[in-house]
Amino acid sequence: MSPSNEEVAFPYELRTFPVRLVDGEVSGEVVQWSEAVAAGFYGDAVGAEEAKKYAEFEQLDGRMAMGAYLSNGETPAGAWGAGYPVATYAYHRKDLNVGGGQLLPVHQITAVTVRPSHRRRGLLRAMITADLARAKADGLPMAALTASEAVIYGRFGFGVATHNCVVEVSTRGGLAFHNPEAASRGVVEVADALVVKDLHNALFARVHAATYGSIGRHEMYRLSASGQGNYGQMTPVKNVRAALHYGDDGEVDGYVTYKPGEPAIQIVDFLAATNDAYLALWNFLGSLDLIASVTWKMAPEVDLLEWAMVAKRDYKRTETEDHLWLRILDTEAALSGRHYAADGVVTIAVTDPLGHAAGTFRVEAAGGAATVTRSADGDAVDLTLGVSELSSTYLGGVSARTLAAAGRLTENAPGGIERFDAVFASPVSAHSLTNF
Incomplete structure (x- = not known):
């Protein structure tokens, strides 16, 4: 019996398996996938x-790998x-800070590759559609990723929700602050970068919350933050330095790890659970001799350091x-899961190429929930937008007014955009310190 046209057109098998050790060893399947x-x-x-x-770290994350063979x-x-996949994909599950002290479960996608000789054959579409359907069936309200290509x-329904900035801060002669006392609270001391490996998880939990x-x-951050290795290079980096901030209670509430390189240094990781820790650690970086500037690739769009410095330029x-x-995979769960800074009512029609989030929804916000x-169908609708656009507005990173001006959504009723923006706006700029 000859193969069908569909089998000829897609001669691949998708396999999903856990990344883990068995009797202390890693399987050949995981080695080849890696x-x-x-x-x-x-x-x-x-x-x-x-x-x-x-695998030792990915097992702690509950990572699941997918390969196309x-x-x-x-x-x-x-x-x-044939034991090597021609395309790879993986996921693990963590949570997202959606305001008001609330953490929403999220399906995190990573390790997406397609071998150049097998591109444009529907491999990514096959993997991502199967995976999103599985996440929706498992009750996950939302998926997330950080993209190498934008x-x-x-x-596939993803929308940009946050931005990061690369900043260069001139520190020659030290940093001058409008309020020097605000940048001098607590104590900053130099530490061995290895200490950060043990501090990371508890401190990140505070920052995350x-x-x-x-x-x-993911667990690999304990290594990367302390210079002990990372994906693609597990050899420790010898010249990673660390400084810790101690609050009034004597406990560590912030750290910065960095790579010196006269006349500039580059921040490796920066976690501060308080504003005092953040400014004091920057004050420390500004005090380093022979250093003209500090570069950080994960700075927020709205950075209090910029407004604390006398020399803003x-x-x-x-x-x-x-x-x-x-x-967004489940519109009702995602929208009811986040915090709302203002009360209001808006009705939206959501389109979705994969169908997961589609429908018409009435959002009534009151008291933060x-x-x-x-x-x-047929109910009055304020505006119509795609799931990608809704996902971009979810954390308040872009307004409906801006998306409408860009031609990416439709206002169906007078004042609909204004009502949407009033409900979804956030007084705080969203920021993520996590690559995955």
Whole structure:
């Protein structure tokens, strides 16, 4: 019996499996999948030992790997065998700070690659649609990713929700503050960067709980923040330095790790659970001798440092880039799960190319919470927008007014855009410190 046209057109098998150790060892399947991921991101070649190190941390995250494999098992002589996936994908599940002390469960997508020789064959679409359907079935209200390429994921319903900035702060001669006392509270001391490996999880939990738009970190951050290794390169970096901030209670409430390089240094990781810790650690960085500037690639769009400095022009944004992409899967759960700063009522019609979030919904916000109900077809609608656009507005990162001007949504009733923006606006700028 000859294969069908569909089988010929898509000669791949999708397999999903946990990344974990079995009897203390990593399987060949995980090693080959890890090697394919490393190749896709141009990292170092991955052997069994490196894959084992990855798996030790990924098992703690509950990471699940997906691979697309040639279903006929045939590869040319000398090429990677059929045990190596031609496309990779993975997910784990953490949570997102949606304001008001609320953390919403989120499906985090990572490790997405397609081998160049197998592109434009529907592999990404097959993996992402299967995965999003599984996440929706599992009750996850939202998916998230950070994108290496920014033009791919909109067609699957993802929208940019936060941005990060690359900043260069001139520190020659030290930093002068409008209120020097505000940047001198507590104590800052130098520490071995290895200490950060043990401090990271508890301190990030505090920062995460206090930061609107923050998304959970994976376990590998304990290594990367302390310079002990990262995906693509597990060799420790020798010249990573650390400073800790101690609050009035004597407990660590912030740290910064950085790589010196006269006349500039680059921040590796910066966690501060309080404004006092944040400004005091910047004050420390400004005091380093022979250093002309400090560069940070994860600065927020709205940074209190910029407004604390006397010389505001010494704070330069050299790049602003999309960072966290969100994708609503369950509109009622996602919209009722977030915090609302203002009371109001708005009815929206949501379109979704994959169908997960589609429908007409009435959002009634009061006292910080919202009741979200599905409306019947034909009910009055304030505006119509796609799931990508709704996902971008979810944390208040863009207004409906701006999206309407860009031609990306439709106002159906007079004042509809104004009502939407009043309900969804946030007084706090969302910021995520997590890449994944």
